[in-house]
Amino acid sequence: MNEILMRDETLFKNPEVFEFDYVPDILLFRDSQLQSLKFNIFPALKGLSPINTILIGPPATGKTSAVKILFRELEEEEKIYTAYVNCNIDHTRHLVFSRIFREIFGFSPPSSGVPFSQLFEKIMSRLSRERKPLIVALDDAGALFHEKELDSVLNSLLRAYEMFEGVKVGVIAVFSEPDFRSLMSSKSVSIFQAQEISFPPYKKEEIYGILEKRVFSGLYSGVMGDEILEKIVEETEKVGDLRFGISMIKYAVLYAEKNARRRVVEEDLAFAVEESQKHIFTSILSSLNEKELKILEKISEVEEDVINSGELYRAVKEEIEMGYTRFYESLNKLDNMRLIHMDFTGRGHRGRTRMIRLRYPKEIVRESLKMMMR
Ligand SMILES: Nc1ncnc2c1ncn2[C@@H]1O[C@H](COP(=O)(O)OP(=O)(O)O)[C@@H](O)[C@H]1O
Ligand SMILES: [Mg+2]
Known part of the structure; x- marks a missing residue:
């Protein structure tokens, strides 16, 4: 078989299986x-x-x-x-x-x-x-x-x-x-x-099983080798979100296609990581309200990588009306959605002060927010 992909050829047997709203026929491990x-x-x-x-x-x-x-x-x-x-x-x-x-x-x-x-x-x-x-x-x-x-x-x-x-x-x-x-x-x-x-989080083997099945139903055989999939599973486990893996497969294959390759190589993965971060991120952002977006924006604007919740509250208050309780509810939501990490410091009002850091690179957060708010 020719190693070079022709311009009108595709590596996707079934592209829709990589969309987030795709509902699989069988839900593995469930x-x-x-x-x-x-x-x-x-x-x-x-x-x-x-x-x-x-x-x-x-x-x-x-x-x-x-x-x-x-x-x-x-x-x-x-x-x-x-x-x-x-x-x-x-x-x-x-x-x-x-x-x-x-x-x-x-x-x-x-x-x-x-x-x-x-x-x-x-x-x-x-x-x-x-x-x-x-x-x-x-x-x-x-x-x-x-x-x-x-x-x-x-x-x-x-x-x-x-x-x-x-x-x-x-x-x-x-x-x-x-x-x-x-x-x-x-x-x-x-x-x-x-x-x-x-519904507990998937273990590594389960992530592998689910992604392997997607590869099988969505790509032509030979497009994604085991060792590449293994790396994608590792990245997915780090982020802790299965959608990241699904998206990575999609972007790695798109990148391989763009470079006229018939199979995904390691070089395609760096591109896939970055694109998937943006992709996941924008889809998560779409379920936030304006105030939550504003809080996230403020976190992405701090010089250091962490900010404590008291300082953050003050910065947010300078721009929008927001009560203290509502602010904490919103922080919890951002945490639940795995957008931020929160560590207790044990200090502050009733020991409620927390150190907050983003789970995604700042540039991606800022860029996606700009797109959302346009
Ligand atoms: N057990 C599974 N087998 C196959 N695909 C799965 C499984 N669990 C989740 N997915 C896929 O992962 C993505 C997120 O799943 P979803 O049902 O939206 O999760 P939740 O509603 O818990 O956030 C979807 O694209 C879905 O198809
Ligand atoms: Mg859901």
């Missing part, structure tokens, strides 16, 4: 989680109440994929309604219920000023009339907390049966915050009664 999830939801198919469920685990551990795979299986099912809600996008109770409306009715509610009570009434009377259970997945439900909407969303969904006869609603809430319980009031926790399914 059999038990998927089984439990199905066990909880399937009673709805028999007209019984589903078991509310919480999926909990750090980013890129397959939570969204698990929900999408479940809903894909239920797609043909006439006996129930399903509604997938990405709470980063639909981040208020009104937006959440507009989404649910769309899923049930098949068209959007009139956008201008339909009050929540009307949306709610329309949705619930239909469910009551048809006696069809509804399963709502609140993906990244923590995003609702930051708008203080989580309690009211849960309350509206889970107590609808009190007002509308025969309504059965099951909720799957997805969290990446380890302290997700503190995002809900104790009243919500008690009406929610959810069973938890945990």
Whole structure:
């Protein structure tokens, strides 16, 4: 075979498997989680109440994929309604219920000023009339907390049966915050009664297995050798985010193509690391609000590599209105999203002062922020 790649040739057998929103046919190493999830939801198919469920685990551990795979299986099912809600996008109770409306009715509610009570009434009377259970997945439900909407969303969904006869609603809430319980009031926790399914971080061998499968389904054979994949797995483990590995494969192959190579060589990896950092980073940034972006910007502007939280708070306050508690919530979110590292110093007000550093190179942070804010 010719070693040189022709201009109209490609090394990708199936490029879409490297996109972040690609849902794989099989979720490796997640059999038990998927089984439990199905066990909880399937009673709805028999007209019984589903078991509310919480999926909990750090980013890129397959939570969204698990929900999408479940809903894909239920797609043909006439006996129930399903509604997938990405709470980063639909981040208020009104937006959440507009989404649910769309899923049930098949068209959007009139956008201008339909009050929540009307949306709610329309949705619930239909469910009551048809006696069809509804399963709502609140993906990244923590995003609702930051708008203080989580309690009211849960309350509206889970107590609808009190007002509308025969309504059965099951909720799957997805969290990446380890302290997700503190995002809900104790009243919500008690009406929610959810069973938890945990998605632990992938071990090195698991990362290897998942990436190997992507390579197999996405690239022509021989394009990526084992030793190159091994290096990508190492980089991925360092960052602690599977998406980084998926993105690295994509960019390494694009770079090889650009240089008319038929296989990825080590030289392609340096380029892939940098591009993947930018790529991952921009996608994470898209789920931050303006205040969180501002905090991140301030961290990226400090001369040294670390800043303490007190100083940071002062710098942020110079530019925007922000209370102390809200500031700490936002820092926690940035930490959960693995954008920053926080170390306790044990000093400061109630020992709360922390040393903060970015997990990504400053230049990349600044560049991506500039692009976002444009
Ligand atoms: N077990 C798995 N097998 C195959 N691909 C996976 C697995 N877990 C995660 N992925 C892939 O990793 C990326 C992130 O997964 P996702 O389900 O979005 O994670 P989370 O919702 O937990 O952040 C997606 O591209 C997904 O296809
Ligand atoms: Mg997700």
